[in-house]
Amino acid sequence: xxxxxxxxxxxxxxxxxxxxxxxxxxxxxxxxxxxxxxxxxxxxxxxxxxxxxxxxxxxxxxxxxxxxxxxxxxxxxxxxxxxxxxxxxxxxxxxxxxxxxxxxxxxxxxxxxxxxxxxxxxxxxxxxxxxxxxxxx
Ligand code: NI
Numbered sequence: 426x427x428x429x430x431x432x433x434x435x436x437x438x439x440x441x442x443x444x445x446x447x448x449x450x451x452x453x454x455x456x457x458x459x460x461x462x463x464x465x466x467x468x469x470x471x472x473x474x475x476x477x478x479x480x481x482x483x484x485x486x487x488x489x490x491x492x493x494x495x496x497x498x499x500x501x502x503x504x505x506x507x508x509x510x511x512x513x514x515x516x517x518x519x520x521x522x523x524x525x526x527x528x529x530x531x532x533x534x535x536x537x538x539x540x541x542x543x544x545x546x547x548x549x550x551x552x553x554x555x556x557x558x559x560x561x562x
Contacts (some may be wrong), residue, residue, distance in 0.1 A: 429545075431478045432488045436498045438473065438507035441466045442523040466510060471528070472551035473502065475536065479544040489544060501535040525552040529560040 443466045444458040454462040461467070475498060479488045509515060511523040521527050529550040537546055551557040 436473045441468045442511040474549040476547040497539045525558045
């Protein structure tokens with residue numbers, strides 16, 4: 426029997442960004458990225474759902490202690506990105522477009538080393554209520 430259980434922790438952060446390709450004209454950037462290409466940046470209320478899957482520990486009954494998971498998200502994600510301008514304030518998005526896709530991959534790579542290898546990790550990131558991504562797909 427598959428005894429794996431998925432545990433979810435929802436977190437929230439606010440951040441500003443701009444999506445653009447430096448080689449393109451303002452017009453083309455606006456065409457491709459819409460309002461997210463605004464040269465003076467804009468904010469999103471990101472909703473982050475961290476999913477950790479594994480077999481519950483026989484002693485504690487936990488797949489992962491959600492308090493520990495919350496601490497990991499605080500240290501790896503919120504302290505880096507909350508109330509920041511992703512393009513200007515973070516090294517990782519200095520050259521990399523801070524799309525929901527790329528932010529999800531970056532968050533995965535920050536959290537993954539903090540978890541036991543026996544646990545699976547999945548990141549869901551909402552950029553708006555209607556637009557969200559999953560990584561890994
Ligand atoms: Ni945007």
